[in-house]
Amino acid sequence: MMPPASDAVTVSVTVSTDPATAFVIFTEETDLWWRTGPKFRIGGKERGKLWFEPRLGGRFVEEFSSPSGPQAFTKGEITVWQPPERFRFEWRGMNFAPGESTQVEVSFEAVRRGRGLRCVTRAGRRCGRIILCVTGARVLNSFARRDFGGESR
Amino acid sequence: MAKAELNTTLVALADRNRRAVVDLLKEQPRRAGEIASALSMTPPALSRHLRVLRRSGLIDEQGVEQDARVRIYRLRKEPFDQLREWLGGVESFWTGELAAFRDHVERSTGRRRGPGKR
Numbered sequence: 001m002m003p004p005a006s007d008a009v010t011v012s013v014t015v016s017t018d019p020a021t022a023f024v025i026f027t028e029e030t031d032l033w034w035r036t037g038p039k040f041r042i043g044g045k046e047r048g049k050l051w052f053e054p055r056l057g058g059r060f061v062e063e064f065s066s067p068s069g070p071q072a073f074t075k076g077e078i079t080v081w082q083p084p085e086r087f088r089f090e091w092r093g094m095n096f097a098p099g100e101s102t103q104v105e106v107s108f109e110a111v112r113r114g115r116g117l118r119c120v121t122r123a124g125r126r127c128g129r130i131i132l133c134v135t136g137a138r139v140l141n142s143f144a145r146r147d148f149g150g151e152s153r
Numbered sequence: 154m155a156k157a158e159l160n161t162t163l164v165a166l167a168d169r170n171r172r173a174v175v176d177l178l179k180e181q182p183r184r185a186g187e188i189a190s191a192l193s194m195t196p197p198a199l200s201r202h203l204r205v206l207r208r209s210g211l212i213d214e215q216g217v218e219q220d221a222r223v224r225i226y227r228l229r230k231e232p233f234d235q236l237r238e239w240l241g242g243v244e245s246f247w248t249g250e251l252a253a254f255r256d257h258v259e260r261s262t263g264r265r266r267g268p269g270k271r
């Protein structure tokens with residue numbers, strides 16, 4: 001098998017609503033669609049709450065209850081905010097070490113005709129395709145500076 | 154330890170010139186001169202990138218009996234196996250989240266249309 005020469009993963013999904021509405025649902029109803037359970041939320045069985053602060057520099061936060069009281073974990077910060085086309089945020093998984101993060105870019109585009117899917121919403125607008133690209137390129141930049149004599153992206 | 158190696162791999166691959174070197178070495182092991190020529194890179198620049206790739210364990214070098222000055226560079230399998238495993242986990246996680254998002258969109262747009270209007 002050929003080795004991957006990239007640190008990026010791209011996944012996509014097509015939804016039957018227009019890109020602008022999809023953008024709003026993605027960023028304002030995050031808690032409603034984000035999977036629940038210990039694998040996906042720090043709060044585990046306690047559902048807690050997840051939300052984006054919808055602005056450049058805004059945080060992606062999970063609030064959950066713990067024996068010592070309510071706690072909040074910042075999963076990342078928004079580094080690009082261009083509604084309704086795209087936004088980008090730094091993402092830290094539950095198992096990431098301090099200082100580790102990945103970049104997640106989410107873009108929303110209308111599904112083009114003639115490319116396999118022809119999809120029009122009830123309102124006559126074209127459906128949206130959400131493309132999500134995750135890159136680990138910036139994982140531990142401090143590590144890069146230490147090991148490679150200042151050479152990092 | 155494994156995590157540290159993965160981080161080193163990711164940092165090494167963050168540079169597009171180094172990714173280009175890896176792409177070339179995917180085809181076959183090559184001499185430095187071949188790589189520099191294929192990528193239109195100066196020998197000092199290539200040497201810097203090869204050093205990073207070597208120190209991060211992505212490639213190794215081997216001498217040639219006939220000419221001690223010539224070094225052959227090749228990819229090492231282990232770091233790429235580890236990278237593939239990490240990428241697989243990332244892909245699986247976000248594919249699941251996007252599927253959950255799609256399901257939520259379908260449910261909520263259905264609700265917005267109201268019963269009997271689908």
